[in-house]
Amino acid sequence: MSNKVQVAVFVNGKKVQKKVEPRLLLTDFIREECNLTGTHLGCEHGVCGACTILVDNEPVRSCLMFAVQADGCDIQTVESLNSVDGPLNVLQQSFSDNHALQCGFCTPGFLMTLTHFLIDNENPTENEIREAISGNLCRCTGYANIIKAVQQAAQILQKEKSNSSVVSAQ
Amino acid sequence: MKPAVFSYLRPTNLQEALMFLEEYGEDAKILSGGQSLIPTMNMRLSAPAYLIDISRISDLNYIKLDGDFLAVGALTKHKDIENSDLVKEACPLLSEAIRWVGHAQIRNRGTVGGSIAHGDPSAELPCVLTALRGEIVIANVDGSEEVLVPEEFFLTYMLTSLQPDQMVKEVRFPIIPKESGSAFLELARRHGDFGLAEVAAVVDIDDEGHLLNVKIAVGGVNPTPTALEQVEEYLIGKKLTDEVLRQVSDLTQESVDPESDLHGTAEYRRELAGTLTVRALKIAVERARGGNNNVQ
Ligand SMILES: Cc1cc2nc3c(=O)[nH]c(=O)nc-3n(C[C@H](O)[C@H](O)[C@H](O)COP(=O)(O)OP(=O)(O)OC[C@H]3O[C@@H](n4cnc5c(N)ncnc54)[C@H](O)[C@@H]3O)c2cc1C
Ligand code: FES
Ligand code: FES
Numbered sequence: 254m255s256n257k258v259q260v261a262v263f264v265n266g267k268k269v270q271k272k273v274e275p276r277l278l279l280t281d282f283i284r285e286e287c288n289l290t291g292t293h294l295g296c297e298h299g300v301c302g303a304c305t306i307l308v309d310n311e312p313v314r315s316c317l318m319f320a321v322q323a324d325g326c327d328i329q330t331v332e333s334l335n336s337v338d339g340p341l342n343v344l345q346q347s348f349s350d351n352h353a354l355q356c357g358f359c360t361p362g363f364l365m366t367l368t369h370f371l372i373d374n375e376n377p378t379e380n381e382i383r384e385a386i387s388g389n390l391c392r393c394t395g396y397a398n399i400i401k402a403v404q405q406a407a408q409i410l411q412k413e414k415s416n417s418s419v420v421s422a423q
Numbered sequence: 424m425k426p427a428v429f430s431y432l433r434p435t436n437l438q439e440a441l442m443f444l445e446e447y448g449e450d451a452k453i454l455s456g457g458q459s460l461i462p463t464m465n466m467r468l469s470a471p472a473y474l475i476d477i478s479r480i481s482d483l484n485y486i487k488l489d490g491d492f493l494a495v496g497a498l499t500k501h502k503d504i505e506n507s508d509l510v511k512e513a514c515p516l517l518s519e520a521i522r523w524v525g526h527a528q529i530r531n532r533g534t535v536g537g538s539i540a541h542g543d544p545s546a547e548l549p550c551v552l553t554a555l556r557g558e559i560v561i562a563n564v565d566g567s568e569e570v571l572v573p574e575e576f577f578l579t580y581m582l583t584s585l586q587p588d589q590m591v592k593e594v595r596f597p598i599i600p601k602e603s604g605s606a607f608l609e610l611a612r613r614h615g616d617f618g619l620a621e622v623a624a625v626v627d628i629d630d631e632g633h634l635l636n637v638k639i640a641v642g643g644v645n646p647t648p649t650a651l652e653q654v655e656e657y658l659i660g661k662k663l664t665d666e667v668l669r670q671v672s673d674l675t676q677e678s679v680d681p682e683s684d685l686h687g688t689a690e691y692r693r694e695l696a697g698t699l700t701v702r703a704l705k706i707a708v709e710r711a712r713g714g715n716n717n718v719q
Contacts, residue, residue, distance in 0.1 A: 275431035298462035317461045388526025
């Protein structure tokens with residue numbers, strides 16, 4: 254049955270245009286049509302958060318969207334956080350420094366949720382961090398190290414920001 | 424887990440959506456935010472032949488004052504309610520409740536119309552609407568509209584009076600006067616999960632703290648959200664003494680018939696409904712007394 258529909262999206266800044274079945278989930282579109290396998294599928298019904306990506310700059314569950322619904326949207330996946338051979342970004346490095354991942358399966362979802370969170374929350378409290386990650390499940394770390402990683406990342410980002418404002422004021 | 428094959432329709436205005444509903448109603452499902460429908464499709468609990476994606480109908484996304492009501496378009500997202508100063512002003516109960524709806528990622532996509540149409544008995548918005556005695560505006564395919572109250576709309580567990588060729592167009596939350604106090608309380612295993620029980624309450628008091636007016640509903644403990652009419656009547660003219668609150672708890676527990684599941688037994692949920700009702704009333708009265716119904 255060919256009832257394929259045209260989908261045009263920007264994925265990590267690159268335009269992607271494909272004909273897909275309407276039932277193709279956005280996660281599968283990203284993984285199989287765009288060959289970006291950093292976005293993981295855990296539960297496929299909205300509970301675990303492993304598939305979290307940014308659609309038009311907002312974190313959403315990519316397993317609860319059909320690719321066709323994203324037509325015309327701007328998508329960012331975990332691959333957008335650093336270049337393939339480049340250094341880790343601040344949040345990624347903080348995860349690494351603090352053992353905020355063990356198996357790493359949940360990590361892309363956490364990173365995308367937190368990337369958005371840290372934009373609006375420069376100096377988050379522990380409670381705010383816990384609330385922010387309440388939609389992401391991790392079976393390994395027990396969350397404590399993830400919280401530490403976010404605190405470290407927030408500090409570094411704040412420092413970087415005040416340094417750069419000093420520079421620009423000079 | 425993959426959804427079954429379907430044909431995808433994307434109307435750009437209400438009229439077109441209604442036309443599709445007229446043509447495919449029985450075999451079609453409306454897709455709004457997809458946060459409840461897509462999980463069931465992924466699990467193949469639902470396999471509609473047509474999906475009518477209404478999410479791009481832009482004129483159904485609004486929050487505005489309309490007479491005594493805060494009128495919310497069906498496509499308004501949960502996160503828009505959460506961020507709205509108008510909602511905070513006009514219906515703080517709704518501002519307080521919305522934060523209990525799923526997680527931020529869910530609230531970024533889920534819609535008010537979808538939440539009402541889904542009819543989940545433990546969902547927060549139906550509970551708030553029931554407490555406030557709000558209204559649901561339904562669009563028929565012939566262009567006519569109907570206005571239903573929650574009691575008429577929510578029939579039982581996940582079942583509403585909505586027909587296959589009808590659509591929820593607007594949800595109308597009565598404006599809460601400044602001098603009233605309101606409170607929304609819920610207990611869930613983890614914030615963002617569906618509640619084990621939840622309570623929405625609004626009260627007016629006189630200078631001595633006697634209750635003049637009480638509206639209260641519970642969710643998650645009956646097949647539909649339930650207005651606690653007995654409690655409301657009982658409380659008129661009374662102060663919240665220990666004895667009165669004990670009676671409130673008993674009356675609440677008599678009005679609910681929860682089921683046991685993985686997350687809690689029926690007995691536990693029944694008691695919880697009583698306890699949360701008492702706590703919600705205390706907080707609502709406190710807020711009315713302070714003349715400050717601001718929700719933090
Ligand atoms: C992990 C998780 C946790 C959640 N936790 C909560 C929670 O704690 N509390 C809560 O309330 N919800 C919760 N939800 C559900 C969420 O709030 C949904 O957004 C909401 O229930 C449905 O809104 P939607 O726009 O996504 O609807 P959809 O999923 O698009 O649709 C739901 C149903 O309503 C119908 N429908 C949608 N819009 C209309 C309309 N305008 N007219 C007629 N029919 C319509 C659809 O055909 C479908 O049958 C959760 C979801 C997930 C995945
Ligand atoms: S895979 Fe999407 S939430 Fe679990
Ligand atoms: S690191 Fe293994 S699930 Fe989170």
